[in-house]
Amino acid sequence: MLNASRQHLVNQVPGFLSQAEGEALYRAAHAVAHLGCILEIGSYCGKSTVFLGAAAEQSGNLVFALDHHQGSVEHQPGEFFYDPNLTDKDGRTDTLHTFRQTLTAADLNHSVVALVGDATAIGLRWQQRLGMVFIDGGHSMHDAVSDYRLWSGHVALGGLLAVHDHYPKASAGGQAPKAIIDAALQSGLWDLIESCDSLKVLQRLGA
Numbered sequence: 001m002l003n004a005s006r007q008h009l010v011n012q013v014p015g016f017l018s019q020a021e022g023e024a025l026y027r028a029a030h031a032v033a034h035l036g037c038i039l040e041i042g043s044y045c046g047k048s049t050v051f052l053g054a055a056a057e058q059s060g061n062l063v064f065a066l067d068h069h070q071g072s073v074e075h076q077p078g079e080f081f082y083d084p085n086l087t088d089k090d091g092r093t094d095t096l097h098t099f100r101q102t103l104t105a106a107d108l109n110h111s112v113v114a115l116v117g118d119a120t121a122i123g124l125r126w127q128q129r130l131g132m133v134f135i136d137g138g139h140s141m142h143d144a145v146s147d148y149r150l151w152s153g154h155v156a157l158g159g160l161l162a163v164h165d166h167y168p169k170a171s172a173g174g175q176a177p178k179a180i181i182d183a184a185l186q187s188g189l190w191d192l193i194e195s196c197d198s199l200k201v202l203q204r205l206g207a
């Protein structure tokens, strides 16, 4: 798990991940390191990335941390999760600087590679088999379905698909993450192996 200095760090990093969810991500990433790299969609300021990166370091693996770093709809000026500390000189949301600070402070640049760009553009051209995909990017139905459609097929048999922000009822949160989890389970290709707060972890079934 995280050493004391990394734990102290993630306690300060802005983000929406609980400690228990972070620890579940660490265990999941550690468990499937032999199957391939880890890919995270939606790194924001790097809180979840530190958990995944620490697991990768421990297991000799690598995390690809994919984010355009311009924030989702809810992070834009005037929106609920807008953070004036996470902006460029023109007031636009920009989390890349903070993300890089987090990874450097965590001493994890050797275990994490940032992919800065659009998850769809990269996903359409991705070819490498992955041990685990963590979807926590755009939470619109369009973005969540696109991430699921483009990335879940790259998970190796026995590998893991983790999805954040699953809320059983619409009154608690957006329903797009739940929709892709439901679709995965209904496909018969995935088993739900862990639920932790709003995090769900699914395992890709073998032949």
Ligand code: MG
Binding pocket: 016, 136, 164, 165
């Ligand atoms: Mg999230």
